[in-house]
Amino acid sequence: MPGTGESRMRARNGRRPGGADVADTAKQKPMRIEILDAAAEIIVREGYDACTMRAVAALVDMKAGSLYYHFKSKDEIVEEILNQGIETLYARVAGTIRDLPKEAPFAQRLSAAVGVHVASLVGKDQRYMHVYEHLPPTIKRRSRKMREKYAQLWHDLFADGVASGEAAHGHDLSLLVPYFLGGLNRVPEWSRASGASSEQIAGLAVATLLDGIAARR
Amino acid sequence: MPGTGESRMRARNGRRPGGADVADTAKQKPMRIEILDAAAEIIVREGYDACTMRAVAALVDMKAGSLYYHFKSKDEIVEEILNQGIETLYARVAGTIRDLPKEAPFAQRLSAAVGVHVASLVGKDQRYMHVYEHLPPTIKRRSRKMREKYAQLWHDLFADGVASGEAAHGHDLSLLVPYFLGGLNRVPEWSRASGASSEQIAGLAVATLLDGIAARR
DNA sequence: AGGCAATACAAACTATCGTTTGGTTTAATA
DNA sequence: TATTAAACCAAACGATAGTTTGTATTGCCT
Numbered sequence: 001m002p003g004t005g006e007s008r009m010r011a012r013n014g015r016r017p018g019g020a021d022v023a024d025t026a027k028q029k030p031m032r033i034e035i036l037d038a039a040a041e042i043i044v045r046e047g048y049d050a051c052t053m054r055a056v057a058a059l060v061d062m063k064a065g066s067l068y069y070h071f072k073s074k075d076e077i078v079e080e081i082l083n084q085g086i087e088t089l090y091a092r093v094a095g096t097i098r099d100l101p102k103e104a105p106f107a108q109r110l111s112a113a114v115g116v117h118v119a120s121l122v123g124k125d126q127r128y129m130h131v132y133e134h135l136p137p138t139i140k141r142r143s144r145k146m147r148e149k150y151a152q153l154w155h156d157l158f159a160d161g162v163a164s165g166e167a168a169h170g171h172d173l174s175l176l177v178p179y180f181l182g183g184l185n186r187v188p189e190w191s192r193a194s195g196a197s198s199e200q201i202a203g204l205a206v207a208t209l210l211d212g213i214a215a216r217r
Numbered sequence: 218m219p220g221t222g223e224s225r226m227r228a229r230n231g232r233r234p235g236g237a238d239v240a241d242t243a244k245q246k247p248m249r250i251e252i253l254d255a256a257a258e259i260i261v262r263e264g265y266d267a268c269t270m271r272a273v274a275a276l277v278d279m280k281a282g283s284l285y286y287h288f289k290s291k292d293e294i295v296e297e298i299l300n301q302g303i304e305t306l307y308a309r310v311a312g313t314i315r316d317l318p319k320e321a322p323f324a325q326r327l328s329a330a331v332g333v334h335v336a337s338l339v340g341k342d343q344r345y346m347h348v349y350e351h352l353p354p355t356i357k358r359r360s361r362k363m364r365e366k367y368a369q370l371w372h373d374l375f376a377d378g379v380a381s382g383e384a385a386h387g388h389d390l391s392l393l394v395p396y397f398l399g400g401l402n403r404v405p406e407w408s409r410a411s412g413a414s415s416e417q418i419a420g421l422a423v424a425t426l427l428d429g430i431a432a433r434r
Numbered sequence: 435a436g437g438c439a440a441t442a443c444a445a446a447c448t449a450t451c452g453t454t455t456g457g458t459t460t461a462a463t464a
Numbered sequence: 465t466a467t468t469a470a471a472c473c474a475a476a477c478g479a480t481a482g483t484t485t486g487t488a489t490t491g492c493c494t
Contacts, residue, residue: 031471047353049266053452065453066472074452107431133350136264151407158430168432175421176430178407179400186399187392190368194391204392212429213375213393214324215385248441270482282483283442291482 032070034060040081040127043134048078078131078139085128086146092116094153106166111206113157114184118202122188133185151177180209249287251277257298257344260351268295295348295356302345303363309333311370323383328423330374331401335419338405350402368394397426 029037038059042051053064053074071077096116100109121129132140132147154177161167187201246254255276259268270281270291288294313333317326338346349357349364371394378384404418 046355049353050355052450054450062471063473064451065455065474068453069471134354136266137262137351138264138267161430166432167430171425171430172411172413172417172421174411175404175408175413175418176425179404179418179422179425181400182403183396183398183400186402187396190395191392194389196389196392200389201392201396204389205396208388208393208396208426208429210429210431212425212427213378213384213388214427215383269480271480280443281481282444282485285483286441 031060035067035070036077036081036084037127039077040131043078043081044127044130048134048136051078075139078135079142081128081131082135082139082143083146085131086143086150088125089117089120089129090146090150090153092120093150097153097157106161106164107206107210109157110161110210111202113154114202114206115199117181117184118188118205119198121185122198122201126188151181154181180205248277252284252287253294253298253301254344256294257348260295260298261344261347265351265353292356295352296359298345298348299352299356299360300363302348303360303367305342306334306337306346307363307367307370309337310367314370314374323378323381324423324427326374327378327427328419330371331419331423332416334398334401335405335422336415338402339415339418343405368398371398397422 035056039051039056042055042059053067056077057064057067067077071080093113093116096112097109100112120126132143155173158167158173158176162169162171162173184201184205187196187205191201252273256268256273259272259276270284273294274281274284284294288297310330310333313329314326317329337343349360372390375384375390375393379386379388379390401418401422404413404422408418
C-alpha cells in the first residue's frame with residue numbers, strides 16, 4: 001500500500017490549481033529553479049557523475065521520481081542550466097559594452113567587459129557559469145553554438161580596438177580571444193586560496209593584456 | 218562450459234614466464250601501456266563517463282574482466298594516467314629551463330618553457346595531458362599536489378624575471394601564473410579549427426604576455 | 435612430454451543509474 | 465462539502481557499471 005507513510009508534512013505545498021502564474025509573490029523560489037540550483041551545485045562541487053537524480057532530489061528534499069513532474073528528463077535539467085549560464089553571461093557583457101558611450105576608449109571598454117565577466121564567475125550565481133567545464137564532451141557540444149557567439153563578442157571588442165588604432169594589429173584574434181578568456185576563466189579556481197577579489201583579478205588581467213609584464217626601458 | 222569458444226587466436230600471446238622485464242625488444246608495447254593509452258584516448262574524446270572498463274577493453278581487443286590482470290581497479294588506471302601526464306610535463310619543462318645557460322635572458326627562458334609546454338599539449342602523447350580536465354573533482358583533487366608543484370615551476374620562472382629586473386614587479390604572481398597557464402591550456406582546443414601550429418600559439422602567448430596588445434605611442 | 439606461469443575469457447554478482455507507473459496527499463475552487 | 469489539479473511518494477523496471485570467480489588457453493623451461 002503505497003503512500004501510507006506518515007504523510008511527511010513538507011514545507012512545500014500544493015499550488016493554486018487555477019492560475020499557474022498569478023505573480024509569484026511568495027518569497028520562495030519556484031521548485032523548478034530550486035531543482036536547477038541544486039543540480040548545478042552538485043555538478044560544480046562533485047562533478048557530473050555525482051549529479052544523480054536521487055542526489056538532486058535529496059538536496060531539494062524530494063524523491064527521485066518526483067523530479068519528473070518538473071522536468072521530462074535529466075538532460076533537460078542540465079541543458080537548461082547550461083543555457084541559462086551562458087545566456088546570462090552573454091546578456092551581461094553585451095549589455096555592459098552596449099551601454100558605454102560610443103566614444104569610450106578601448107581600454108575602458110575592455111576593462112568594463114572583463115569586470116563583468118569575472119564578477120559573474122565569482123558572484124552569487126556563479127554555479128551556472130561553472131557547470132560547463134564539468135560536463136562530458138557529448139553534452140558540451142550542444143552549447144557550442146552559444147559559446148562561440150559569446151566568444152564572438154570578445155572578438156569584436158578586440159577587432160574594434162585594432163581598427164581604432166588603440167590595440168596593436170598583427171595578433172591573430174582567433175587565438176588571442178580563447179587565450180585571454182581561458183586565462184580569465186581559470187583564475188577564480190586558483191585564487192580562492194590567495195583570496196583575491198573579483199576586482200583584483202580583473203585588474204591584473206586587463207593590465208597584463210594591455211601592457212605586458214616586460215620591464216619598460 | 219566456459220572458454221569453449223573458438224579459441225580466438227588473438228594477436229597477443231602468452232609471455233615468457235621467467236623474466237618479466239627481459240628488455241622489451243618486441244616492437245609492440247606492453248599491455249599495461251596499451252591499456253593506459255586506450256583509457257586516456259576514451260576519456261579525452263568521450264569523457265570520463267564513457268570510459269567504462271568494457272569500452273577500454275574493447276579498444277585493446279579484450280574483455281572487461283581481463284583488465285584486472287593488469288590493474289587492480291579502474292581507479293588505478295586513471296591515477297596512473299594522471300600522474301604520468303603531469304610528471305612528464307613537469308620533467309620536460311623543468312629540464313628545458315635547467316638546460317639553458319645560466320645567463321639566458323628572461324624572455325628566452327620564458328619562450329623555451331612555453332614552447333615545451335604547448336608542444337606537449339598538441340604533441341604525440343597529448344592525451345595524457347588532457348585527461349585531467351575531464352575528471353570528476355573527486356579524482357582531480359588527488360593530483361592537486363603535483364599540479365601545484367608544476368605551477369611553482371612557473372612561479373619561480375617569473376619570480377626570477379622580476380628579481381633580475383627583466384619583468385616588471387608589482388604583479389601578483391599567484392594570480393598571474395594561473396592566468397597565464399589557464400590561457401595557454403585552452404588555446405589548443407580552439408585552435409584546432411584555425412589550424413594554428415604549436416609554434417604560433419607559443420609565440421602569441423609569449424609576445425602578448427611580455428609586451429601586451431596596447432598600441433605603442 | 436610435462437608442468438608451470440602468464441594471460442585471457444565467460445559468466446555471474448551486486449550496486450546504482452535514469453525512468454515509469456499508479457497511487458496518495460494537499461489546498462484551493464466551485 | 466465534493467471536486468480537481470498540483471505536487472509528491474513508493475516501488476519497481478531494465479540497463480549498465482565495476483568487480484570477482486572459476487576455467488581455458490598458450491608458450492617457455494625443464
